[in-house]
Amino acid sequence: MDASPLPPHPSFQDESVARAYSRCRELEKTLAMEARVLGYLLLLAPEEEGRRYLASEINPDPVDDSGNKTDDSVVRGDETLCLLAKLYIAAFIRCFRSAKGPTPDPSLHPSHISFEGNVVELSYKLMEPPSSHQMAKHKAIRRDGGRCVATGKYDLLTAQSDASSLEFKIPPDAPCCMTEAALIFPSSINRNIAGGNEGAAKNDWAASVWAVMEHFGNVRVLDELNGDNIHRLENVLTLSHDIHSAFDQLKFWFEATNANANEYRLRTLWSRLMVDKDTIVTLTTPDPQCLPLPSPKYLALHAACCKVAHLSGAAEHIDRCFRDLDGMRVLAEDGSNVDVLMFVLEGITV
Structure with missing residues (x-):
């Protein structure tokens, strides 16, 4: 997927969105990447409310219901729109784009899933979200049947360990791989932003991320993902190491088919990745209450981010x-x- 010019004449139900898109097409003549970021965000926004909110930030002349300009109308020039695009690059695209890919801690690997025995057995039944990456991994392995949700391969170390406490059985000849707990929203945005770091650049960046996600993606981040809630299972996927790397680098995403609940088509920009880009997977769980599935809303935002990032050149x-x-x-x-x-x-x- 290469950077592409904004397509002409898309159909929008909301007139204000159509005007904002036309403004992006005009801006594309001088600021191609920035204009495409805003334009593709309008095209690919997973929430209509978010699309209208972005349009209100782009439109130069707010109008009332009668089509008349309001008294507080503001002309937003190219420089202002350029800054708006950079905000979305920093607070939306950069949020999902990992700097260096996953760096798993061996101590958090599911091979340790049986060493705490009863503690792990009981903890997965707790309704509270996991308080650490380690517990999130334990719960995700149980929910996902010990497998990478993209390839279906079983976790190698779980297959080699005493997994008698688990509800699933791993066939002796089943294909295996090294898996990791992949976070859809990264934990880095909650790290080192409180206490003495309040008011620092990292804190300001995190606040910008949450503001963009709340307005554009309808994710109530302070309620859903603040602090330890970043490890909630709705934000966790069990993925093989290579898939996880591609996912964090915006080269792999889950695109909802809209045909059945929790059904996704796998999309990748890495042609040599060991997964068919048109594969359809359905995410399932043995216990929806204690082991909830990844949030379709979070995955939709990640998918939109991947597509906007590459189509715009960001x-x-x-x-x-x-x-x-x-x-x-x-x-x-x-x-x-x-x-x-x-x-x-x-x-x-x-």
């Missing part, structure tokens, strides 16, 4: 910033790497 921009950041020691005298410096100062590296 993903390539972020990747380039990471590459430049790795090799940068000082700011160039000619200012050629100022974008990378701003990438850091805006608090969007974690």
Whole structure:
């Protein structure tokens, strides 16, 4: 999926959204990437309420129900819209885009699923969300039947361990892989943002992320994902290491088929990834109350982010910033790497 110009004449039910999209098409002549970020967000927004909210931020001249300009109308020029696009790159696309991919702690691996025996057996029945990544992994393994939800392969170390306390059985000849607990919304946005860090760049970035997700994605983040709630099972998927890496780098996503509940078509930009890009999977759970499924709303936001990032060219921009950041020691005298410096100062590296 390469960066693509905004398609002409899409149909929108809301006139204000249509006007905002036309503004993006006009802006595309001078600020292609930024215009495409905003335009594709309008096209691919998973929530109609979020689409209308973004349109209200883009439209230069607010109007009342009669079509007349209101007294507080504000002309939003190219510079303002450019800043708006950068906010969505930093607080929406960058939120889901991992800096360096998953780095699992071996101590959190499901091979330890049996070492606490009764503790793990009882803890999965607690209604409260998991309080740690380790407990989230234990619960996700039980919910997902010990398998990567994308490939269906069983977790290797669970297959090799004493899994007698688990409800599922792993066939002796079943294909296996190394799996990890993948968070849809990353835990990094809740890390080191309180106490002495309040008011710092990282705290401001997290606040921006939550504001964007609440207005654009209808995710009530302070209620749903604040603090330890980031580990709730609705935010966790069991994925193989390679799928997890692609998922965190916006190269793999779950696209709802809208045919059946919790049914998704797998999409990937990595042609050599060991999964058919048109595979359809249905996520299931043996206990909807204690082991809830990943949130369709969270997965829809992640899918929209992947598509917007690549169609707009923002993903390539972020990747380039990471590459430049790795090799940068000082700011160039000619200012050629100022974008990378701003990438850091805006608090969007974690």
